[in-house]
Amino acid sequence: MVLLFEVLERVCYGTIFQTYPAILKTQLFSNESQMHSKIDSTTDVSDIDFQDIEDQFTQLLHLDNLEQKINENPALKEDFEDTLEYALSDGLDESGCEPQALLFLQRILYRINRLKLFWYDDLENYSNEDSHYLFGIQNRIESAWQDWESNHIEVEPVDTIAEVRKALRDRVAEGLDPEPSAEGLYFRNEMTKTGYRRLLAIASLDGLVEASQLSRVLGGVGNEVQSMLTRIFSEEYGKGILARKHSTYFSTMLKQFNMDTRPEAYFDLAPWEVLANINHSFFLCERKRNFLRYIGSLLFFEVSVPAAFESYKLAGERLGLGPEATDYWELHIKEDLRHGRWMVDDVALPLVDRYPDLAWEIVWGYDQQQFISARASQAIARSIREA
Ligand SMILES: [Fe+2]
Numbered sequence: 001m002v003l004l005f006e007v008l009e010r011v012c013y014g015t016i017f018q019t020y021p022a023i024l025k026t027q028l029f030s031n032e033s034q035m036h037s038k039i040d041s042t043t044d045v046s047d048i049d050f051q052d053i054e055d056q057f058t059q060l061l062h063l064d065n066l067e068q069k070i071n072e073n074p075a076l077k078e079d080f081e082d083t084l085e086y087a088l089s090d091g092l093d094e095s096g097c098e099p100q101a102l103l104f105l106q107r108i109l110y111r112i113n114r115l116k117l118f119w120y121d122d123l124e125n126y127s128n129e130d131s132h133y134l135f136g137i138q139n140r141i142e143s144a145w146q147d148w149e150s151n152h153i154e155v156e157p158v159d160t161i162a163e164v165r166k167a168l169r170d171r172v173a174e175g176l177d178p179e180p181s182a183e184g185l186y187f188r189n190e191m192t193k194t195g196y197r198r199l200l201a202i203a204s205l206d207g208l209v210e211a212s213q214l215s216r217v218l219g220g221v222g223n224e225v226q227s228m229l230t231r232i233f234s235e236e237y238g239k240g241i242l243a244r245k246h247s248t249y250f251s252t253m254l255k256q257f258n259m260d261t262r263p264e265a266y267f268d269l270a271p272w273e274v275l276a277n278i279n280h281s282f283f284l285c286e287r288k289r290n291f292l293r294y295i296g297s298l299l300f301f302e303v304s305v306p307a308a309f310e311s312y313k314l315a316g317e318r319l320g321l322g323p324e325a326t327d328y329w330e331l332h333i334k335e336d337l338r339h340g341r342w343m344v345d346d347v348a349l350p351l352v353d354r355y356p357d358l359a360w361e362i363v364w365g366y367d368q369q370q371f372i373s374a375r376a377s378q379a380i381a382r383s384i385r386e387a
């Protein structure tokens with residue numbers, strides 16, 4: 001068999017986390033007006049106030065004894081569950097996807113996933129981190145959404161190790177020197193200063209916590225692959241010096257525009273495609289069974305970043321921005337050339353030998369990440385044009 005990846009052109013178009021003080025928790029759901037009329041097959045998407053339902057879910061997230069409270073009073077989750085069911089069927093409908101429903105699903109999933117990282121905020125925000133209920137919601141969204149994503153790329157296992165090696169080497173060569181995309185050319189040649197600010201706002205959601213997902217795969221037994229991943233992680237984290245941490249460079253860029261440097265400050269600007277990109281990384285890194293796909297995904301990031309960030313850097317220079325407004329891109333253009341090389345030679349290829357029967361999953365991870373990243377990039381370009 002050969003490995004067949006066919007990217008299908010089927011792309012849909014597409015608020016900061018609140019800390020709920022204890023006193024508010026007792027007031028949750030006391031207002032009858034929060035309860036919605038039943039959603040059924042006749043409901044139109046325009047009838048649903050997704051933001052209101054999401055707010056209700058966020059309140060659930062911060063509820064003391066969530067499990068006990070929803071067991072005692074299942075009505076607490078009824079509106080959310082109805083909307084979730086609707087979004088899962090209409091948002092991920094084979095005949096066409098509903099952007100509002102997709103955004104709702106990705107925002108809910110992100111709100112659960114972000115509990116995996118520590119934000120140095122109120123520890124009470126993590127009370128429900130191990131909730132069975134939230135785990136069930138996460139599973140329902142992820143399994144339906146990942147099934148839906150699998151329609152976008154056709155995958156067949158590669159037969160031989162030699163074919164996997166060739167597939168990886170071909171992709172890396174192309175990733176390092178790609179044909180410029182329409183979005184890349186737009187960023188480089190047309191994006192305005194307002195557009196640049198919008199780019200930073202949307203990218204900050206990941207940029208300010210970048211490489212966090214890599215931390216989730218580093219534990220466990222030591223070997224050459226693990227050591228190299230740790231080395232890359234160490235560089236992403238400035239070798240333990242905050243001023244050199246990559247996210248600090250992102251923060252510096254934001255400061256040049258007097259923008260908010262708090263992570264998630266611009267959460268509301270993130271299109272569903274960008275949230276899907278972040279949620280996909282969580283989906284891969286949080287499951288050991290997905291390790292090879294995660295490696296393929298990370299390989300894509302490290303290999304593709306120099307060319308992608310070159311467009312942003314050139315845009316900054318064209319707009320007459322100083323180095324502090326573009327250093328983040330510059331840093332990655334240099335470092336990720338090295339990281340890409342390490343990833344292919346010292347991580348991906350050794351794993352092909354370690355897992356010969358499953359090695360094709362690295363290529364799967366690479367191709368799927370390429371598709372999801374391109375879709376996110378198109379959504380960012382649309383948002384910038386609107387800005
Ligand atoms: Fe980085």
Ligand SMILES: [Fe+2]
Pocket residue numbers: 236302335336339
């Ligand atoms: Fe990197």
